[in-house]
Amino acid sequence: MLVWSRPGRIVLWLVFALLFSVLFLAPLAVILLSSLADQWNGVLPSGLTTEHYSDVVQGAAWKAVKASLVTGFLAGAVALVSGTWAALALRIQDATLARVLGVLFFIPSAVPSVSVGLGLLVAFSHPPLLLNGTIAIVMAAHFVLISAFTFGNVSAGLARLSPDFEQVASSLGARPAYRLRHVTLPLLAPYLVAAFGLSFALSMGELGATVMVYPPGWVTLPVSIFSLTDRGDVFAGAALTMVLVAVTLILLLGLERVTGRQARS
Amino acid sequence: MADAAVLPAPIAKKVPGRFWIVPPAALLALLFFYPLVLIVQQAFMDDSGMANVGEFVRVLHARFFLNALINTITISVAATAGCLIVGLVLGLILAFVPFPGSGVIARLIDTFIALPTFLVTLAFTFLYGSAGMLNAGLMEAFSLQAPPVNFLYSTWGVVLAEVTVYSPFVLRPLLAAFSLVDRGQIEAASVLGARPFRIVRQVILPAAVPALIAGGSLCLLLTVNEFGIVLFIGAKGVITLPLLIYSKAIQESAYQVACIIAVINIALSLGLFGLYRFAAGRLGA
Numbered sequence: 001m002l003v004w005s006r007p008g009r010i011v012l013w014l015v016f017a018l019l020f021s022v023l024f025l026a027p028l029a030v031i032l033l034s035s036l037a038d039q040w041n042g043v044l045p046s047g048l049t050t051e052h053y054s055d056v057v058q059g060a061a062w063k064a065v066k067a068s069l070v071t072g073f074l075a076g077a078v079a080l081v082s083g084t085w086a087a088l089a090l091r092i093q094d095a096t097l098a099r100v101l102g103v104l105f106f107i108p109s110a111v112p113s114v115s116v117g118l119g120l121l122v123a124f125s126h127p128p129l130l131l132n133g134t135i136a137i138v139m140a141a142h143f144v145l146i147s148a149f150t151f152g153n154v155s156a157g158l159a160r161l162s163p164d165f166e167q168v169a170s171s172l173g174a175r176p177a178y179r180l181r182h183v184t185l186p187l188l189a190p191y192l193v194a195a196f197g198l199s200f201a202l203s204m205g206e207l208g209a210t211v212m213v214y215p216p217g218w219v220t221l222p223v224s225i226f227s228l229t230d231r232g233d234v235f236a237g238a239a240l241t242m243v244l245v246a247v248t249l250i251l252l253l254g255l256e257r258v259t260g261r262q263a264r265s
Numbered sequence: 266m267a268d269a270a271v272l273p274a275p276i277a278k279k280v281p282g283r284f285w286i287v288p289p290a291a292l293l294a295l296l297f298f299y300p301l302v303l304i305v306q307q308a309f310m311d312d313s314g315m316a317n318v319g320e321f322v323r324v325l326h327a328r329f330f331l332n333a334l335i336n337t338i339t340i341s342v343a344a345t346a347g348c349l350i351v352g353l354v355l356g357l358i359l360a361f362v363p364f365p366g367s368g369v370i371a372r373l374i375d376t377f378i379a380l381p382t383f384l385v386t387l388a389f390t391f392l393y394g395s396a397g398m399l400n401a402g403l404m405e406a407f408s409l410q411a412p413p414v415n416f417l418y419s420t421w422g423v424v425l426a427e428v429t430v431y432s433p434f435v436l437r438p439l440l441a442a443f444s445l446v447d448r449g450q451i452e453a454a455s456v457l458g459a460r461p462f463r464i465v466r467q468v469i470l471p472a473a474v475p476a477l478i479a480g481g482s483l484c485l486l487l488t489v490n491e492f493g494i495v496l497f498i499g500a501k502g503v504i505t506l507p508l509l510i511y512s513k514a515i516q517e518s519a520y521q522v523a524c525i526i527a528v529i530n531i532a533l534s535l536g537l538f539g540l541y542r543f544a545a546g547r548l549g550a
Contacts, residue, residue, distance in 0.1 A: 003362050003461050016358045019351060023429045024374060027388030030398070034391045043402045082289040089285035101286065103542070108297050110538030112490035114507040115527040118514055119300025122307060122524065144297045176282070198379070205381030208492035208507060212515060222381055222493070229387060229497065238391070241384055252379060 035239040052239035061224065061240055065247065068221040071135075072203040075142035076150075080196050082143075083150030084188070087158055088180070102155070109148035116144050117212025133215045141209035146199035153198060157191025190259045197255040204248045301531070307524040324525045329509065334529075337505040340420055341488040344427035348484045349477060351428055352435030356473075357465065359436075360443035361451070371440065374433050382430045383493035389426055390498075393417045418500040426494045431487055435480035442476035443469070475547055482541040490534055506530040 003009050035052055037045035086105055090098045108116070120141055124131035131137040161184070169183045185192075207222040214223055221244045229237035311317040324330050359371050393399050393414055400412035407413075416422055446469055454464050492507040504512075506526060514523035 030391045086289035122303045123300035201379040
C-alpha cells in the first residue's frame, strides 16, 4: 500500500472513479441507452423502446451480422493456420533469418488499414487476379490485418513452451509429424484459441480496409453502422453497435471458457 | 508469384524442413507485400508508365496534404501524451492503492482493446455532440440558445476519443511492470518517512520507464493509423492522412494521389513501428 492515510486513499479512489466513468463507463452506458431510446431531445431520452433492435434485426442488419461472422471466422481461420505454420516453421530457420522473417510477418500490423485496402484495390482490380468486387477481397484484407496478431500470439506461446516435452518425445523416437500432432499442438492449444479470439474480435471491428474494398452485397457490421449514422439514423446505429459488442464479447467469453477448461484438465 | 521468390531463404543443407516457411511467406507476399510494391510504383509513375516524381512533389506541397499531415501528427502526439498520463494515473492506483473490485475493473478496461474504436466516437456524439446530453443539460440549466460545448467536432474531440480507446494499451504493459516492483522497497521507503510522491518518482517510475516507452510508441503508431474515430466524427476541419487516402481513392477516384499519400503514411508508420520494436526489445531485455 503506497498511501496509508484514509482520506488520501479516498481522494485517489475518487480520481480513479471519475476517470473511469468519464472515459470507459459513460461511453458504453450511453450507447446502450441510446440503442433503447425512444426520442432524445433533452438530457435523458423521453422513453425507452426496443424498436431499434427489431428494426435492425428485420432490416439489412441480419445480413451484416452474417457477413461479419463469416468474414471473421474464415479470415481468422486462415490467419490461424498461416500464423501457426509460420511460427512453427521459423523455429527451424537459423537465428538471423528467423529474426528478419519474424519482423516481416509483423509488418502488416504497422501499416494503416486504409493503405492495406488501397493496395488490394490496386493489385487485384485487373485479370488474371480479379478479386475486386468479390467477397474474397474482403477476406484478403481482413486476413492481412489480423495475420500479424495471430503470428505474434502463437510465437509468444511457442516461446513459453517448455522444450522438455518435445525433447522427450523426440528421444523416445517420435517422428516430427507425430510430435507436432500429439505434443506441440496440444500444448499450444490455449494460445491458438486466444490468438483466434483476438483475430476474430479485430475482424469484427475492422473498418478502414473494409470500407475501401467491400462489394455491394457484402456489407459488414462496422460498414453498415457507419452508413446508418452517416444518414443520421444514430439510434439504429447504436443498436447495431450493441449487437456487434454483444457478439464479440459472447465469442471471446466462450473461447475463454474453452481455454480455461483445457488448462484445468 | 514472382514476388514470393524474394522471401525464401538462401539454401543450407543441415536442417531438414527449412522450406516449410515458404507457404505462409508466399501467401503474405502475394496479399500484402506485392500490393505494397504496387502502391509505391503507382506513386512514382505517370499514366504512360514512365518514372515521374512531378506528381509526388506536387502532392507534397499541396495545402490539403500538409494540413492532413499536421493534423495527424498533432492528434497522434496529443493523444499519446493523454494515454500516458491516464494510463499512469489509472495504473498507479490499480497497482498500489487497490480497492475492492480493482481486479475486475482492470480486466474490464482491458476488454476495451477488443472493442471497435468507432464505438467511442458514436458514444461521444450522444454525450458531447451539439444535441448531446451535456449540451442539452447546460442549455436547459442556463436557458442558452446555442450549444455551449463544441470541442467534439475539433481536433480535441478526436484526441479525447483516442485517449479512451488507446490508454488500455499503455495500462497493460504498465501493470505488468508494476507487478514486478518490490513491495518491500516501497514499504521500507514509506516507513523511513518518504512521501508517496517521492516514492513514485524515485522507486516506481524508474521501473516503469521501459513500459511507458513501449506503450507510448505503440500509441503513436496506432493513433497515426487510426481511421474509424476520425471518419465517425466526420468534422470537415479534421482530416488525417488515412482519411485523406480514403477520400481521394473512393470519393474522388484519384488513385495516384491516394498512393502518394499512402507511401508517406506507410513510411511514417514503419518508422514508428521501428521505434516500438526497439522499445519493446529493450523492455524484454
